[in-house]
Amino acid sequence: MADKRTTVDDIVGELRSGMTIGIGGWGSRRKPMAVVRAICRSDLTDLTIVAYGGPDVGLLCAAGKVRKVVCGFVTLDSIALDPHWRAARQHGRVEVMEVDEGMFFLGLQAASWRVPFLPTRAGLGSDVLSFNPDLRLVRSPYGAGSPYVGDPADADVELVAMPALRLDAAIVHTNRADPAGNGQVLAPDPFFDTLFLGAAERRFVTTERIVADGTLADGSHPLSTVPIHRMLTDGVAETPGGAHFTANPPDYGRDEAFQKEYAAAAADPAEWEAFAGRYVLVSEDEYQARRRERQDP
Amino acid sequence: MTDPLADPGVTRAEFCVVACADVWHGAGEIMASPFGTIPALGARLAKRTFAPDLVLTDGEAALMVGAPPIATPPAELVREAAMPYRSVFDVVWSGRRHIMMMASQIDRTGNQNISAIGPHDRPKVQLVGVRGAPGNSVNHTTSYWVPDHNARSFVEQVDVVSGVGYARAAAAGAGATRFHDVRRVVSNLGVFDFETPDRTMRLHSRHPGVSVDDIVAATGFALRIPDDAPETRLPTPAELDLIRVVLDPGSARDREVRS
Numbered sequence: 001m002a003d004k005r006t007t008v009d010d011i012v013g014e015l016r017s018g019m020t021i022g023i024g025g026w027g028s029r030r031k032p033m034a035v036v037r038a039i040c041r042s043d044l045t046d047l048t049i050v051a052y053g054g055p056d057v058g059l060l061c062a063a064g065k066v067r068k069v070v071c072g073f074v075t076l077d078s079i080a081l082d083p084h085w086r087a088a089r090q091h092g093r094v095e096v097m098e099v100d101e102g103m104f105f106l107g108l109q110a111a112s113w114r115v116p117f118l119p120t121r122a123g124l125g126s127d128v129l130s131f132n133p134d135l136r137l138v139r140s141p142y143g144a145g146s147p148y149v150g151d152p153a154d155a156d157v158e159l160v161a162m163p164a165l166r167l168d169a170a171i172v173h174t175n176r177a178d179p180a181g182n183g184q185v186l187a188p189d190p191f192f193d194t195l196f197l198g199a200a201e202r203r204f205v206t207t208e209r210i211v212a213d214g215t216l217a218d219g220s221h222p223l224s225t226v227p228i229h230r231m232l233t234d235g236v237a238e239t240p241g242g243a244h245f246t247a248n249p250p251d252y253g254r255d256e257a258f259q260k261e262y263a264a265a266a267a268d269p270a271e272w273e274a275f276a277g278r279y280v281l282v283s284e285d286e287y288q289a290r291r292r293e294r295q296d297p
Numbered sequence: 298m299t300d301p302l303a304d305p306g307v308t309r310a311e312f313c314v315v316a317c318a319d320v321w322h323g324a325g326e327i328m329a330s331p332f333g334t335i336p337a338l339g340a341r342l343a344k345r346t347f348a349p350d351l352v353l354t355d356g357e358a359a360l361m362v363g364a365p366p367i368a369t370p371p372a373e374l375v376r377e378a379a380m381p382y383r384s385v386f387d388v389v390w391s392g393r394r395h396i397m398m399m400a401s402q403i404d405r406t407g408n409q410n411i412s413a414i415g416p417h418d419r420p421k422v423q424l425v426g427v428r429g430a431p432g433n434s435v436n437h438t439t440s441y442w443v444p445d446h447n448a449r450s451f452v453e454q455v456d457v458v459s460g461v462g463y464a465r466a467a468a469a470g471a472g473a474t475r476f477h478d479v480r481r482v483v484s485n486l487g488v489f490d491f492e493t494p495d496r497t498m499r500l501h502s503r504h505p506g507v508s509v510d511d512i513v514a515a516t517g518f519a520l521r522i523p524d525d526a527p528e529t530r531l532p533t534p535a536e537l538d539l540i541r542v543v544l545d546p547g548s549a550r551d552r553e554v555r556s
Binding site: 026053071072073074075080081085086089090091092098099100101102103105120121122123124125126127128130131151153154157158159187188189190191192 | 357358359379381382383386389390412413417418419420421422423424425426427428429430431432434435436457458459460461465466468469470471472473475476477
């Protein structure tokens, strides 16, 4: 069995400017922040970020890495709005493809299933269609005479054709993984990580700890905690604390004090430079040392 | 038990809780998804009284047993089934849900905005994003909670249609109207519905202590006003006891709506 172990820096080394990159997790929860930080330190630029947005989006916008964001929202959960994202939008520095969060799910699902679109009611009547003029409707081919029409209101009905959201690369973070590329989520919600991986050309898992192949579901955890199988994975990197400062239970909760400091750094360019100098433009080892120091001084 | 009729101290926040609870009257076995403290209290009050089959989430990835106090620590919640976000869409698109979302703006025909204020390509104020509002509003019953009713939140036309109102749903066709049902809007001043011939917003009831003139002055469009707009109903003694003693002894409700 292939050994897919790699490093955060090697993952980022496989990315290119202009790529469309999917980032797993949801809001300020289980985000692959070690990779996000490494992208901030890299010379990558002009990225399209596809995410259930949290501080991954805000941090990459603040670092000037982003041309466009595909999302339904950007939030820090305990802080409703990410001020870095707000600043980028309010200064017109980033484009957005804003869609309903269920449309977003179907876009990843369509890419994962290799179909060009999936139909949904979500989006009909809303400004999601006005602001994304390339989105199209699709008319059901099942008309009034069809044996497949159960609800007469569905005959010839027009629905949104949510296009496949194809990704050049996807990165997700898990609690545990094995060298073969299976990924374990010990929190109750796997979010949409399998679909990000399924929608992508190059698929990367970062994790708190790599354990021996075949030991993820060893009796203390049921198989249902391993939603990511190795057919979805090209590389696995161990990076303890790699989701910090987002929540990654049961390994750690959200570092609320740190998140506040991150949000406050949006106040002005000098604040951001100080924050970036201390926590962004440093190696991951240095970052982890500094955040441990502020947590247990 | 407290007797509200003898007790002049029923607060505005408590009227709001009861008005929110009442949106789930007769809802049956569906998911109630309240956003905001007062809607959360309303859903729990409804479940403990007239809507016992309501399904509530723990705010994370599970359905919870009962309707515990809103300040219950997550570790003390009892859960009955898994409900990760991916499964939430199964519920949303099956229609077995009545959500009460908040609205930064809401307009005459029931469009809601939580996305942005000003032009969308470069907003004056970036808000959270449309989230699930477009899909929610055309798939299942939707109500709104606006804790600060004023002419900037109740507007003629929202800047970004996130949740879809009646006119926009009608214009979008049968796919949008089939399951569309914007039921109620509850604000700190009153309760509103769309039970008018042209499906524009109407005053349903005004909270005690609020006049029709107050509401008209705080609304940025021509609201339908019935000849005899009733007052929002009083909580029963049992309901008031549940709100004050059981569900919210810390009075979080008063921090969302002041009397």
